[in-house]
Amino acid sequence: MNTDEAQQNPAAGTSQPSGAKARPAVVIGGNRIPFARSGGPYAYAPNQEMLTAALNGLVARFGLQGQRVGEVAAGAVLKHSRDFNLTRESVLGSALAPDTPAYDLQQACATGLETVVGLSNKIKLGQIDSGIAGGVDSASDAPIAVSEGLRRVLLDLSRARSTPQKLAALRNLRPAHLKPNAPGTAEPRTGLSMGEHQAITTARWNIDRRAQDEIALASHTNMAAAYDRGFFDDLVTPFRGVVRDGNLRADTSLEKLGSLKPVFGRSLTAEATMTAGNSTPLTDGAAVVLLGSEEYARQYSLPMLANVVDAEAAAVDFVHGKEGLLMAPVYAMPRLLARNNMTFADFDFFEIHEAFASTVLTSLAAWEDEDFCRNQLGLQGALGTVDRSKLNVNGSSLAAGHPFAATGARIVASLAKSLSEKGSGRGLISVCAAGGQGVVAILEAR
Amino acid sequence: MTDTYLNLVNSGPLKKVAKAIGLPRPVPLRRYEPGAPMVPGPVLVLGASAGADGLASTLLAWNLDVRRHLRPKEKAGAVVVVLDDIASPGDLSATFLELGGVLRQLLPGGRVITVSRTAEAQVEPAVTAARQGIAGALRSVAKELRGGATANGVVLGETVDVDAVSVRAALRFLLSGRSAYVNGQFISVRTSGGSEPQSWDTPLAGRTAVVTGAARGIGAEIVRVLARDGARVIAVDVPAAGEQLTRVVNGVGGTALHADVTAPDAGELILNHAATRYGSLDIVVHNAGITRDKLLANMDAGRWNSVLAVNLESQLRINEALLASPDFSADGRIVSLASTSGIAGNRGQTNYAASKAGVIGMVRSTAAALQDSGRTINAVAPGFIETEMTARMPFATREVARRLSSLQQGGLPVDVAETVAFLATGAAAGISGQTLRVCGQNLVGA
Numbered sequence: 001m002n003t004d005e006a007q008q009n010p011a012a013g014t015s016q017p018s019g020a021k022a023r024p025a026v027v028i029g030g031n032r033i034p035f036a037r038s039g040g041p042y043a044y045a046p047n048q049e050m051l052t053a054a055l056n057g058l059v060a061r062f063g064l065q066g067q068r069v070g071e072v073a074a075g076a077v078l079k080h081s082r083d084f085n086l087t088r089e090s091v092l093g094s095a096l097a098p099d100t101p102a103y104d105l106q107q108a109c110a111t112g113l114e115t116v117v118g119l120s121n122k123i124k125l126g127q128i129d130s131g132i133a134g135g136v137d138s139a140s141d142a143p144i145a146v147s148e149g150l151r152r153v154l155l156d157l158s159r160a161r162s163t164p165q166k167l168a169a170l171r172n173l174r175p176a177h178l179k180p181n182a183p184g185t186a187e188p189r190t191g192l193s194m195g196e197h198q199a200i201t202t203a204r205w206n207i208d209r210r211a212q213d214e215i216a217l218a219s220h221t222n223m224a225a226a227y228d229r230g231f232f233d234d235l236v237t238p239f240r241g242v243v244r245d246g247n248l249r250a251d252t253s254l255e256k257l258g259s260l261k262p263v264f265g266r267s268l269t270a271e272a273t274m275t276a277g278n279s280t281p282l283t284d285g286a287a288v289v290l291l292g293s294e295e296y297a298r299q300y301s302l303p304m305l306a307n308v309v310d311a312e313a314a315a316v317d318f319v320h321g322k323e324g325l326l327m328a329p330v331y332a333m334p335r336l337l338a339r340n341n342m343t344f345a346d347f348d349f350f351e352i353h354e355a356f357a358s359t360v361l362t363s364l365a366a367w368e369d370e371d372f373c374r375n376q377l378g379l380q381g382a383l384g385t386v387d388r389s390k391l392n393v394n395g396s397s398l399a400a401g402h403p404f405a406a407t408g409a410r411i412v413a414s415l416a417k418s419l420s421e422k423g424s425g426r427g428l429i430s431v432c433a434a435g436g437q438g439v440v441a442i443l444e445a446r
Numbered sequence: 447m448t449d450t451y452l453n454l455v456n457s458g459p460l461k462k463v464a465k466a467i468g469l470p471r472p473v474p475l476r477r478y479e480p481g482a483p484m485v486p487g488p489v490l491v492l493g494a495s496a497g498a499d500g501l502a503s504t505l506l507a508w509n510l511d512v513r514r515h516l517r518p519k520e521k522a523g524a525v526v527v528v529l530d531d532i533a534s535p536g537d538l539s540a541t542f543l544e545l546g547g548v549l550r551q552l553l554p555g556g557r558v559i560t561v562s563r564t565a566e567a568q569v570e571p572a573v574t575a576a577r578q579g580i581a582g583a584l585r586s587v588a589k590e591l592r593g594g595a596t597a598n599g600v601v602l603g604e605t606v607d608v609d610a611v612s613v614r615a616a617l618r619f620l621l622s623g624r625s626a627y628v629n630g631q632f633i634s635v636r637t638s639g640g641s642e643p644q645s646w647d648t649p650l651a652g653r654t655a656v657v658t659g660a661a662r663g664i665g666a667e668i669v670r671v672l673a674r675d676g677a678r679v680i681a682v683d684v685p686a687a688g689e690q691l692t693r694v695v696n697g698v699g700g701t702a703l704h705a706d707v708t709a710p711d712a713g714e715l716i717l718n719h720a721a722t723r724y725g726s727l728d729i730v731v732h733n734a735g736i737t738r739d740k741l742l743a744n745m746d747a748g749r750w751n752s753v754l755a756v757n758l759e760s761q762l763r764i765n766e767a768l769l770a771s772p773d774f775s776a777d778g779r780i781v782s783l784a785s786t787s788g789i790a791g792n793r794g795q796t797n798y799a800a801s802k803a804g805v806i807g808m809v810r811s812t813a814a815a816l817q818d819s820g821r822t823i824n825a826v827a828p829g830f831i832e833t834e835m836t837a838r839m840p841f842a843t844r845e846v847a848r849r850l851s852s853l854q855q856g857g858l859p860v861d862v863a864e865t866v867a868f869l870a871t872g873a874a875a876g877i878s879g880q881t882l883r884v885c886g887q888n889l890v891g892a
Contacts, residue, residue, distance in 0.1 A: 053689075060681075060692040060702035063723065095696035230685075233704045237688040301723050 022124035026297055026304045027443065030413020031058035032287030033239035035401035036246040038139035042284035045240060047076045047083055051090040051136040054286035054406075057237030058132065059095045062290055062302060066095070070128030072102040073115040074288065076136050077404035077434075079106070080143040086136075108433035109355065110313070111135045112287060112408025113441060119291050120308035129296040133412075134288030135405025141284070149177035187434065189319045194326070194355060194434060199265025199274055201324030202358040205365050209273035213257040215357035216278040216398045223395020224250035231394055235413055247281060247401040264356075278357035283401030287409035289416075304446040305416035306427070311441035312336035318436040323376075326359045328438030329430040330366045334377050336440050344384040348425030349418050350391045351411045354398045355432055360391075363430065394418060407431065412443070419445035449832070449848065452855055472854035473594045476555030478623035478864060480647055480674070485621050487523030487553045488513050492541050493561075497608040498528035501561060504614060516548050524557035524621050529580060530608055532562070534572045538579050545587070554593035559600065559620050560584050561613070564634065567604045581632065588630035588887050589852050596620075596629040596853070596887075603636040603876075611640040612876030618646060619868045627829075627861035629852050630887035633877060639820065640875025648676030649871040654724040656680045656716050658707050659734030661687035663833045664783070666694045667859035668731055671867045673698035678724055682707070682716065683734070707734045707760040713767025721773040728775045729870040730768060732761040732782040735801075737835070742796045750797045757801035762808060769812075769821070777820035779870045782809055783862075784827040784881050790890045802827070806881045813879025822878035824869045829885025830856040851886030 033053050036042045042050065051074060059065055074087040083089070088102040107114045112135035119131030146154070149172075156169035186193050202212075226232060227244060236244075262272035264279065290302075297304045314332035316323035323331075329352075337343060344350075344367075352360045366372050367383040374381065394414055397407060408431055415427040422445060429441045452472045455464040464471050476486065488511040491502040505512045505526070516522055527545055532538065545558065552558070565577040580599065588597035600616045602608065612635040619625050620633070643649035655672045659665040660681035673679050679700035683691045688704050695702040701723060705715050720727035735757045738749035761782055768774040787795050788802025809825040816823060830836060830847045836856065839847070848856045865884050868874060 053692075056696055057688065057692050057702075060695040063695075063699065063701040065696050065699040230709075233685045236685070237692055237702075237704075238686060239689060241689075243686045301725070303722065 023126065024294055025120035025123035025308045026292055026294055026446065027306045027308060027412060027416035028290040028292050028297055028302045029058070029062060029305065030235055030287065030289040030409060030416070031061055031237055032235065032406065032410050032413070033057070033285055034236055034242045034245050035283045035285035035403055035406070036242055037401065038282035038284050040140070040246055040284070041240055041242050042138060043140040045138065045284065046141050047079065047136045047138050047286075048086055048090050048093065050138065050239065050284065050286035051086065051134070052093040053237070053239045054134060054136065054288045055090055055094040055096065055132065058288050058290055060237070061234060064096060066097050068097040069100045069132055070130045071119060071122065072096070072100055072132040073105055073119050074102070074134040074136065075105040075111040075115065075405050077106065077108055077111060078137055078139060078142045106405070107439070108435055108437060109353070109402070109404045109407060110431050110433035110437060110439040111405035112410070113311070113412065113429065113431045113439045114313070114408065116289055116291065116308060116408060116412050117311040117439065117441060123291060123293050130290070130292040132288050132290055134286065134409040135403075135407070136286035137403035137405045138284040139282035139403070145181040147177045147179055147181060149174060153177065187318075187325065193264075195264035195274060195279060197318065197325035198356045198358060199268060199272065201327060201362050202273060203265060203268050203270035204324065205362045207273065207358045207361045207365070209271070210254070210258070211361055212273055212278040212357035213254055215354065215360055216257055217252060217254055219354065219392060219396045219398035220249050220252045222393055223248055223399035226394040231417070235417060245400045247283065248395070248399050252277070274356055274358060278398065280355055280397045280402040283403045285401065285403035285406050287406040287413065289409045289412045303420070305420035306443040306445055309426070309442040309444050310336060310340055311439060312339070313437065313439045315438075316436045323436070324362065325434070325436055326355055326432035326438070327362065327366065328436055329432050329440050330363050330438075331377060332438050332440045333367065333430065334373075334379055334383050336442065337383070340442060342426075342442070344386055344428075346426055347428045348390060348422060349393060349415055349427035350386050351396070351415050351427060351429045352391060353402070353407055353411060353431040354396055355402065357398060359432055408439075415443050419443060449855055451845065470849050470854040471592075472849075473554060475594045475626040475853065476623045477626045477860065482623070484508065484618065485510060485523035485557065486555055487511070487521050488516075489621070490514070490516055490522045490525045490548060491528065492525060492544055493528030495528055495531040497530040497561065500608050501526060501528055501617075504609060508618075516551055519551070521551050521553045522548060522556065523553050524559065525552065526617070527558065527560045528608070529560060529562045530602060532573075532576045535576045535579055537576055538583065542583055549587070549590065552591065552595050554595065555623070556591075556593070556595040557621050558584070558587055558591065558595070558597035559617065561600045561602070561608060563602050564604060585630045585887070591852070594626075594853060596625065598625065598628055598630065599632040601632050601634045603634070606635050606638050606876065610635060610638040610876060611642055611873050612637070614642070615640070615868070615871060615873035616877070624864035624868060626864070627853065627857035627884050627886050628865060628882070629885070631883055633882065634880055635876040636878060637876040640873050642873055643871065649873065650729070650867065651676030653677045653728040653870075654680065654720055654726060655729035655731065655870065656682060656720060656727060657731045657733055658682045660694055661690035663835065664828065664831065664859040664862050665733040666690070667863040668733055668866050669694050669700065670698055671860060671863035672729070672731075672870065673700060675867050677729065677870075680716070680720055680723075707764065708755050710763070712760065713764040716764065717767060717771050717773045726775055727768070727773055727778065729779045729781070730764070731866055731870070732764070732780070734760065735783060737795070737798050739794045739798065741794050745797065753797040754801050754804070757798070758804040758808070761805065765808075765812060765823075769816075775821075777872060777875065779821070779874070780812070780823040781866045781869045782823070782825045784809075784825040786827050786829045786883060786885050786888060786890055789827060789883070809881060810879050816878060820875060822869075822875060824878060825881040826862060826865050826869065827881050827883045827885070828857065828862045829883065829888040829890065831862060832856045832858055850890060851888040853886035855886065857884060857886055
């Protein structure tokens with residue numbers, strides 16, 4: 001990229017397309033367990049069991065039994081302390097070779113996509129030939145931390161040698177210490193839940209209630225249709241008797257969605273528009289993606305669905321209210337497109353993860369807004385318009401559910417299959433994450 | 447499902463009681479174990495023809511302890527009765543009476559195997575009568591045997607030599623524990639084609655097999671036996687059974703294919719998967735089947751049609767795709783699951799019996815069309831097999847059904863699987879169009 005272009009588009013930064021000289025990293029296929037509403041059928045399924053199930057389904061689909069895969073990367077957002085080595089333990093519990101290395105990664109809801117990016121880069125560099133990326137989350141089987149007071153008492157007790165010392169430690173115990181710290185989704189730095197944060201953004205961008213409900217309806221109808229035509233036959237393996245995503249409502253309608261009461265943004269001056277219908281519920285599940293070099297895919301006669309072209313992460317300052325919590329992908333997108341000399345017109349599929357329907361709508365609105373793109377993104381004008389007929393065509397988080405770390409792998413596998421079915425073209429992924437972060441990525445059909 | 451009665455009469459105080467009052471005393475059957483001797487003792491070859499001498503040489507070449515006579519009280523593991531050149535009913539007498547004289551010397555799990563020529567051909571009535579006489583005599587012998595011993599026959603086509611590959615393959619199968627629950631049956635060898643495997647321990651090495659309905663029961667066992675015999679297995683079942691299918695596949699190192707056999711493109715899907723992942727398809731086992739039992743008086747169209755669609759019409763459609771495809775090997779093997787219900791009929795199973803009888807007809811007709819090719823098609827008709835399905839039968843009905851066979855017990859899924867695996871070998875090239883019962887010589891459908 002020359003200096004002129006960089007000046008024309010400061011948001012583009014100065015980095016090179018990461019895939020310029022490297023060998024391609026290919027999406028071979030994916031597998032996930034059906035996603036279930038939290039507190040439902042997977043209420044007592046630990047993360048490790050779900051991730052192992054997702055891995056085993058992938059192993060079965062691609063005949064990887066006993067094979068040493070280059071590396072497995074996955075993670076969970078809500079993670080027990082006992083799961084410090086979650087991915088490696090899941091590998092050991094799976095049918096993969098026990099000498100398959102693994103690591104955990106955590107980037108909130110972008111975890112799954114970030115593992116795809118990380119392993120793809122290793123493949124592109126020739127460090128590994130194959131990799132499995134993914135994520136798992138259980139909002140049901142979440143860790144509960146004990147109070148700080150109880151924790152200190154327990155630590156003192158474990159260090160005590162003699163009985164008097166033990167009794168002394170226990171004497172510091174107070175009834176109030178027994179109240180556990182229940183897990184929550186509130187941002188630590190603002191104390192606001194993700195929904196409340198998004199409600200502020202929704203209001204700022206004047207996002208209409210009906211438009212949100214339309215996004216939700218499209219997610220359900222698209223996903224139901226995809227199931228009916230067998231699109232998920234080679235992407236999903238049932239788990240604990242669950243065969244389809246539990247959140248999917250094939251029979252929902254604008255009327256039904258319109259009848260729901262708002263749950264977020266009720267304390268704001270603007271009209272509250274975010275309901276349980278156009279917000280993604282807490283979900284349990286796991287998803288993985290098999291990645292490889294072309295040589296690896298050929299060696300094992302595996303399909304090649306799409307190339308992982310490039311990815312970009314961004315973060316925003318939501319703490320001081322400068323930007324909405326879930327707006328980071330909006331900033332990552334122009335940098336990614338500029339680096340690859342692409343515009344929205346270059347894409348056949350858009351996978352924009354909906355933590356909430358309004359997340360998608362605010363992102364689209366921002367990219368269409370001349371002032372915002374000029375002032376906030378440093379562009380010459382509006383970034384562009386996303387063709388809505390290309391958006392989340394096989395359903396998305398609202399219908400599937402959103403087990404935080406699992407979402408990225410779900411999206412990558414589904415998009416890669418869509419591209420492979422079409423036989424040409426590109427797909428764009430956008431995933432927002434807690435902590436004001438976001439990751440966007442490009443896949444290209446083989 | 448455990449056979450409690452079988453365990454009771456084989457150990458403890460009830461053993462003597464059962465013997466004293468003449469209760470049926472089923473014994474645990476001799477089943478195949480890799481590395482174990484083919485036969486539990488010496489093999490006695492009866493018959494005066496050149497064929498008998500030839501077969502004795504063959505058996506000697508397998509390192510068996512071959513005898514032309516037994517000393518008094520000497521035990522034998524098997525008796526092979528060669529009657530390939532008999533010309534009149536009078537020729538039966540000497541050999542069968544000699545057989546009668548040694549039946550008491552047969553070891554538990556022993557075998558009686560006749561080798562004779564087809565009675566279907568247009569030959570002298572006296573010849574046909576003599577040949578057909580063997581069928582009645584052998585089936586009676588099978589009912590006389592105790593201690594888990596069985597009696598079966600190999601029937602040669604008019605031009606087939608006793609040393610033909612498929613004759614040897616059939617003999618090995620019938621002598622070994624692989625045929626534990628095959629009793630009172632005849633295997634017809636129609637041509638001298640086929641080749642011996644490099645190793646009889648892994649006769650399916652290098653072959654790619656598809657098993658439908660592979661997630662549980664008999665299907666899962668077929669997957670395991672084909673894999674044990676060296677085949678690479680593609681296990682097919684409906685997406686909803688994916689969880690069990692994963693377990694089966696990961697146990698044997700194959701690949702799972704989530705597909706509905708009744709889908710119009712099921713054949714293409716299977717062929718495509720096999721060709722892409724393994725280069726070709728050599729064996730197809732049509733095991734997928736359902737029951738929707740009801741008395742015909744109460745039968746609705748849904749029950750009738752779904753059973754015919756899954757059990758029969760899917761097989762016809764998939765076969766059509768297979769036989770038109772160059773990806774299905776020139777020496778491809780198709781094995782269909784029929785049922786003794788399709789032979790004898792069963793109260794409340796008109797739909798099921800129609801579908802399974804249909805399979806028998808389909809196999810006969812397809813075999814005729816394949817006559818000049820290296821491809822074969824056969825059916826296996828299980829009798830009472832201990833599965834989840836038969837475990838749901840009422841207690842008394844189940845007990846009666848179990849004791850109705852000459853072996854006085856139900857078979858195991860592995861017994862069906864062994865027969866399927868035998869028919870799937872390259873060495874079984876001369877066997878086509880047949881329906882081989884795996885029923886312990888059940889009275890039903892005899």
